[in-house]
Amino acid sequence: MPINRSRGRNVHIYDANDQTTVLGGLKLANGVTNANFYSMMEILIVFTSNFFLRDEGNTQIEKDDHPLQPGKYFIVAADPFNVNNEPWLVRTISHATGTCTHTFCDAVRSRDRRCVVSGREVLEADYDNWTGFEAAHIFPLAYESYWNDNNYNRWITISPADPTKGSINSVQNGLLLDSSIHQEFDGYQFSVNPDDNYKIMFFSPDSRGLSGKHLDQRLLNDPQRPADQLLRWHFRQAVLANMRGAGEPIFEHDFPPGSDIVGDILHGPKAAERMEYELFSRLGA
Incomplete structure (x- = not known):
């Protein structure tokens, strides 16, 4: 059976206006900074206005080089936004020859x-x-x-x-x-x-x-x-x-x-x- 990528996630992403629906997440690895997380969010989500992230303690996350911490993160934006529907090309282990x-x-x-x-x-x-x-x-x-x-x-x-x-x-x-x-x-x-x-x-x-x-x-x-x-x-x-x-x-x-x-x-x-x-x-x- 295929492996479920979401198992083991310790970072979870929500809309601040809907804190019950998970939009996505991440298994946190070494080297991921707050700034890296923001850049990932700009791929994951299609925004029409500026946004910022806050954590469970209602603290705004800065775009800096501090290591991202496990937890729940909430997207705060002035205008509505959507999860990016850009195609993902199915890919398995390459066996190309010839x-x-x-x-x-x-x-x-x-x-x-x-x-x-x-x-x-x-x-x-x-x-x-x-x-x-x-x-x-x-x-x-x-x-x-x-x-x-x-x-x-x-x-x-x-x-x-x-x-x-x-x-x-x-x-x-x-x-x-x-x-x-x-x-x-x-x-x-x-x-x-x-x-x-x-x-x-x-x-x-x-x-x-x-x-x-x-x-x-x-x-x-x-x-x-x-x-x-x-x-x-x-x-x-x-x-x-x-x-x-x-x-x-x-x-x-x-x-x-x-x-x-x-x-x-x-x-x-x-x-x-x-x-x-x-x-x-x-x-x-």
């Missing part, structure tokens, strides 16, 4: 040579041994049609070595990650906020102590670095997936031999969207 991704993987590996989130080095990169490391698409390859329809290639200035593979496979849409960190990135369990000095923000328990740290500076100094617009897109998706309402499901991906994968998908949430994603990711459809 000729389209070969040049992408090569470019990302050549640029990074380490997990750019944890800093863990690929010790045998010179021997082409990348065991435990994976080239991750920031914007998922399965949604290339969505990429094209919304002209996201305008953010790309470095074409793939083979331009026929599509701008979505540019090195600027990639990060080299430790395999387990890649799973968490694809699941939006953490993201990178380019508007806060590329802070790594976890939305789930962080066993490695990475939350609140920053993306590898060597990557940021590289002329082939990822496009900020794509990191910003991923961060928005992570906020919506983890904080809106009860949150989006985290899908199972480790199916034992003999499992009825299709049956599990069809009887779970967002069946049509997930089936489309899985077919592309697993079969390169």
